[in-house]
Amino acid sequence: MRGGRVMKQSLRQSMAWLHTWAGLVPGWVLYVIFVFGSAAFFQHEIDAWMRPELPSETRVSPRAFASADAVLRARAAGAESWSVSLPDARGGSALDVSWQMPGQGRREATRITLDPATGAEIPVRETRGGFFLYRFHFDLHFISVMWARYLVCVAAMAMLVAILSGVVTHKKIFTDFFMLRFRKGQRSWLDAHNVTAVLALPFHLMITYTGLATLLFTLMPWAISANFPDRQAFYATTYPQGPEREASGEATPVAPIGQMIAKAQGQWGGAMPTYLSIENPGDKAAMATLYTAKSEWGNGRSDTVYLDATNAALLPSTPATPGRATATHRVMVDLHTAWFAGYGLRWLYFLSGLGGVAMAATGLCLWCVKRRLKLPDPSRPHFGFRLVERLNIGFITGAPIGIAIYFLANRLLPVAMARHADWEINALFIAWGGTLVWAFLRQPRRAWLETLTAAATLYAAIPLINAATTPRGLAPSLMAGDWTFASFDLVMLALAAGFAFTGWTLARHKPRQIPARKRRSGGEATA
Amino acid sequence: MIKPLSAIFSPREKTRHRWSVASRTIAGTLGAYAVTALGTVAVSLVLAALGVTRSEAVTAATLASYAVFAVVAMAVFHAASPMRAWALLIGAAVPLSLIVWFLGPAR
Numbered sequence: 001m002r003g004g005r006v007m008k009q010s011l012r013q014s015m016a017w018l019h020t021w022a023g024l025v026p027g028w029v030l031y032v033i034f035v036f037g038s039a040a041f042f043q044h045e046i047d048a049w050m051r052p053e054l055p056s057e058t059r060v061s062p063r064a065f066a067s068a069d070a071v072l073r074a075r076a077a078g079a080e081s082w083s084v085s086l087p088d089a090r091g092g093s094a095l096d097v098s099w100q101m102p103g104q105g106r107r108e109a110t111r112i113t114l115d116p117a118t119g120a121e122i123p124v125r126e127t128r129g130g131f132f133l134y135r136f137h138f139d140l141h142f143i144s145v146m147w148a149r150y151l152v153c154v155a156a157m158a159m160l161v162a163i164l165s166g167v168v169t170h171k172k173i174f175t176d177f178f179m180l181r182f183r184k185g186q187r188s189w190l191d192a193h194n195v196t197a198v199l200a201l202p203f204h205l206m207i208t209y210t211g212l213a214t215l216l217f218t219l220m221p222w223a224i225s226a227n228f229p230d231r232q233a234f235y236a237t238t239y240p241q242g243p244e245r246e247a248s249g250e251a252t253p254v255a256p257i258g259q260m261i262a263k264a265q266g267q268w269g270g271a272m273p274t275y276l277s278i279e280n281p282g283d284k285a286a287m288a289t290l291y292t293a294k295s296e297w298g299n300g301r302s303d304t305v306y307l308d309a310t311n312a313a314l315l316p317s318t319p320a321t322p323g324r325a326t327a328t329h330r331v332m333v334d335l336h337t338a339w340f341a342g343y344g345l346r347w348l349y350f351l352s353g354l355g356g357v358a359m360a361a362t363g364l365c366l367w368c369v370k371r372r373l374k375l376p377d378p379s380r381p382h383f384g385f386r387l388v389e390r391l392n393i394g395f396i397t398g399a400p401i402g403i404a405i406y407f408l409a410n411r412l413l414p415v416a417m418a419r420h421a422d423w424e425i426n427a428l429f430i431a432w433g434g435t436l437v438w439a440f441l442r443q444p445r446r447a448w449l450e451t452l453t454a455a456a457t458l459y460a461a462i463p464l465i466n467a468a469t470t471p472r473g474l475a476p477s478l479m480a481g482d483w484t485f486a487s488f489d490l491v492m493l494a495l496a497a498g499f500a501f502t503g504w505t506l507a508r509h510k511p512r513q514i515p516a517r518k519r520r521s522g523g524e525a526t527a
Numbered sequence: 528m529i530k531p532l533s534a535i536f537s538p539r540e541k542t543r544h545r546w547s548v549a550s551r552t553i554a555g556t557l558g559a560y561a562v563t564a565l566g567t568v569a570v571s572l573v574l575a576a577l578g579v580t581r582s583e584a585v586t587a588a589t590l591a592s593y594a595v596f597a598v599v600a601m602a603v604f605h606a607a608s609p610m611r612a613w614a615l616l617i618g619a620a621v622p623l624s625l626i627v628w629f630l631g632p633a634r
Contacts, residue, residue, distance in 0.1 A: 014604050014605040160594075161600050212593045216586075220593075222564045223567045223570075223571035223584070224589075226568040227575060237581070237582045238586070325590065326582070326586050
């Protein structure tokens with residue numbers, strides 16, 4: 001390696017190259033993860049908005065438990081399992097009762113929703129709500145969950161490299177941090193990228209690393225392979241296992257749900273369970289498993305209570321005694337999911353997430369801005385440039401447009417429609433796919449303006465359509481002090497304003513005049 | 528140095544540059560991943576040999592692995608040439624392989 005090949009390069013130069021490519025190649029996936037992941041911090045509030053039929057009261061009355069008992073006894077005899085899901089205190093769910101007949105898959109289970117106060121069955125529109133947005137941020141859609149997670153993990157690893165190399169590249173980010181120069185072309189894009197990245201830098205680093213920790217063994221299963229015969233053996237030693245009970249074939253009725261919950265509450269110092277499932281209901285060996293909300297850092301399933309479902313007697317189980325590494329892992333997962341966050345901290349998580357969205361978006365745009373002026377013929381950019389430019393439009397505005405359509409579809413599709421939930425999701429991807437196609441068909445500047453206008457219009461329409469189709473519009477919500485609904489509508493308006501402002505800025509922006517050049521006759525401009 | 532392709536003009540230089548970038552990119556992704564995986568296994572085996580519970584050793588080594596990957600990838604992209612980057616990876620892989628060989632997969 002002699003001659004000109006080996007050149008001493010500064011750390012900044014090599015890291016700048018790495019930052020550019022480790023950021024660009026997975027950039028669109030990262031952008032999507034940030035968009036949907038930020039929404040996921042408010043998944044229960046989104047659930048609440050998307051199920052406007054639900055009452056806002058989330059405390060469950062004894063009457064409602066009795067009603068759940070009655071429903072299960074009357075309609076779910078002979079089922080393999082029963083389950084009762086209690087409403088989340090943040091809203092978005094009620095008392096859900098479901099059962100699975102022998103031979104049925106989990107998705108075929110029958111599910112009905114009961115009013116937590118009265119126990120009456122309430123018809124609620126079928127939707128996957130905020131939960132879908134949350135799942136999409138690591139399971140994606142249309143591709144198998146396994147491949148989606150590999151893809152997301154690879155993108156997250158690249159993100160980690162991009163963050164670390166970015167800190168080296170933009171060495172002056174901390175001193176430049178107070179410099180946000182507007183209308184200075186490339187410099188402004190760089191400033192915006194730096195500000196959004198640095199403002200929440202600890203958050204970005206934390207959320208990326210803890211995100212990898214949530215899918216810890218997806219890309220790095222090798223230490224398990226070297227130390228255990230298989231994954232099951234590893235999980236069996238790491239996580240406490242519940243008792244196993246086989247069906248006896250002898251019939252015995254199930255104890256009242258209220259009684260089992262009272263028993264579990266005694267174990268948890270009064271805390272309510274969030275979920276209860278009964279295996280082999282009606283059998284002498286029926287077993288109930290009760291889970292509670294997390295209330296302590298780093299605890300895993302240690303708080304799960306197992307009961308004999310015929311008499312609510314406690315079944316012995318090994319308490320979890322996580323070692324330091326396992327506890328560290330759990331704390332990392334907790335930091336990522338933010339279950340502990342009250343509303344103040346939750347908003348901070350959400351805003352930091354939006355900072356990540358802006359960081360990814362400005363970074364992707366910066367790639368084009370930096371290269372546009374160096375193009376041999378700016379009127380005919382090379383294929384790679386055109387591809388990045390169009391993908392930027394199709395993702396940066398396409399994903400938010402898809403989500404706006406998802407919310408609108410929730411209100412506009414007929415409530416009684418078959419597969420309502422599936423069509424909400426289809427609507428999201430049809431709108432997003434349409435935006436992507438549009439981005440490839442139109443001249444880029446026009447496409448940006450049109451898609452930004454579309455996004456602004458759609459987000460502004462959400463509170464209007466909500467007010468027109470439900471009695472829970474912005475004004476009644478504000479009057480009633482219903483902050484979940486009011487905040488949702490206000491956030492939609494803020495997003496509309498954000499898109500409108502971006503579009504307005506772009507419309508007023510006069511691109512620098514590019515000297516007219518002789519058109520190359522079919523000669524492709526490489527590089 | 529990884530300079531932009533637009534700064535290179537002769538076709539021969541261009542081809543060489545492309546191979547150099549491809550080689551380094553493979554080293555910094557697949558190569559760095561392989562060395563990280565090997566390192567993770569080695570650390571988990573060493574910890575287990577030192578008396579740490581196996582499941583703890585596995586979790587601890589894997590939790591650290593993503594930081595290790597980032598550092599290895601950055602080192603590869605900072606190396607003066609792709610050859611040096613590969614030398615760096617092989618230099619790290621040999622002792623790690625020996626550790627894995629001696630502490631052997633416990634089955």
